[in-house]
Amino acid sequence: MEKFFHRFWVSFLIAGLFFVFCSCKSKTAEITPLDPLEITHKVQLVTSKGDIVLGLYGNGMPVSVTNFVNYVKKGFYDGLIFHRVAKDFVIQGGGFNADMVQKDTDPPIKLEMPPSETIEEESGRKYKKLLISHDKYALSMARTRIPDSATSQFFITLAPTKNLDPNPNYNEPNGYAVFGKVIEGFEVVDEIGSVEVTKKKGHENVPVEDIIIKKAVLLNDLQNNEKQ
Numbered sequence: 001m002e003k004f005f006h007r008f009w010v011s012f013l014i015a016g017l018f019f020v021f022c023s024c025k026s027k028t029a030e031i032t033p034l035d036p037l038e039i040t041h042k043v044q045l046v047t048s049k050g051d052i053v054l055g056l057y058g059n060g061m062p063v064s065v066t067n068f069v070n071y072v073k074k075g076f077y078d079g080l081i082f083h084r085v086a087k088d089f090v091i092q093g094g095g096f097n098a099d100m101v102q103k104d105t106d107p108p109i110k111l112e113m114p115p116s117e118t119i120e121e122e123s124g125r126k127y128k129k130l131l132i133s134h135d136k137y138a139l140s141m142a143r144t145r146i147p148d149s150a151t152s153q154f155f156i157t158l159a160p161t162k163n164l165d166p167n168p169n170y171n172e173p174n175g176y177a178v179f180g181k182v183i184e185g186f187e188v189v190d191e192i193g194s195v196e197v198t199k200k201k202g203h204e205n206v207p208v209e210d211i212i213i214k215k216a217v218l219l220n221d222l223q224n225n226e227k228q
Contacts, residue, residue, distance in 0.1 A: 036060030036115040036131055039183070042219040043072055047082070048212040049191050052156075053184035053219070054139050060132055063112045064141050064150075064179035069218060071152050076103070077216040082192055084155075084205050091192050092142055092155040098210045100201040105151035111143070112177045116168040128168035132178050134161040137189060139180035147173055156182060158193040 040058030044051055058065045071077060071094070080103065082093035096102050114132040121127075134140060134157050142153035157164075166175025182189055192211055200206040 034059040039180075041065060041069055041180075042183070043069070044217045044219050045077070045185075045213055046215040046217065047188065047192070048210070048214065050188035051185050052182060052188050054180050055183040056139070056180040057132060060115045061112055061177060061179035063109055064177045067106075067109045067150075068141075068154065068179065070106070072216045072218050075216075076105075076152060077213050080213050082207065082211040082213070083203065085193060085195055085197050085207050085211075086158075086205050087193060087197075088159050089161065090155040090157055091189065092153060093211075093213060094142075095151075095153040096203075098212065100203060100206070103152070108143075108149045108151050109141075111147040111150065111173040112141075112179070113166055113168060113173050113175075114178055130165060130168055134164045134176070134178050135181070136160050137182035137186060138178045139182065140164065140176045140178040143176070150177065156189055158189070 036057060036059050038057070038059050039055035041056040043054045043056065045054065056065045056068065077094055079097060080094060081096060081098055082091050083096040083100065084090070084092035086092075095105075114130050116128040116130050118126055119129050136157055136159050138157045138161075140155055140157070141150040142155050143150040164176045165178075166173065192207075195211065196208045197205045198208050
């Protein structure tokens, strides 16, 4: 009988220690969430007007960032152009070559909503506020009127364009998926945004002089580096 109780208490203590260990581990994981605003990837666009470096929010916008990075890695953007310049609004590229022929893409991705936080007013009313917005020099996925239609094309804002932001309080995805920002080469973006434009092969706001993306290069991949 004494041996039975001894074994019982030993088993009980081991089980208790295991539970405490698992609980501590779980709590540690809970208090160290990924930062949605962390720049996890950097991509350099080498253009005919100069270099632009983009910082991507891989934690906050993983679907959009993975999609963009995959296109970069396989050299999809090399030789394409910025085919649309809307002054004081956006510059857009990643879809057409200099002859305004659209390049075949991978299947479209789902429209991704930027991360948000819940705000509670003094009255008790709660609402969601975006953590990532279309500020000046924001990087976002271009798409058609169909929400889940984004593929390779992207745009960079030339001014704050909050009207492109999704409303996080809606149940369905909406707006445009902002997934990064310009971190170097602001003057290059501004120069591209001020070029003369024309109509070409049925497309409006096409730069008169071709603005070529000579090469898109992934400078770093923090997420994969940390996994290795």
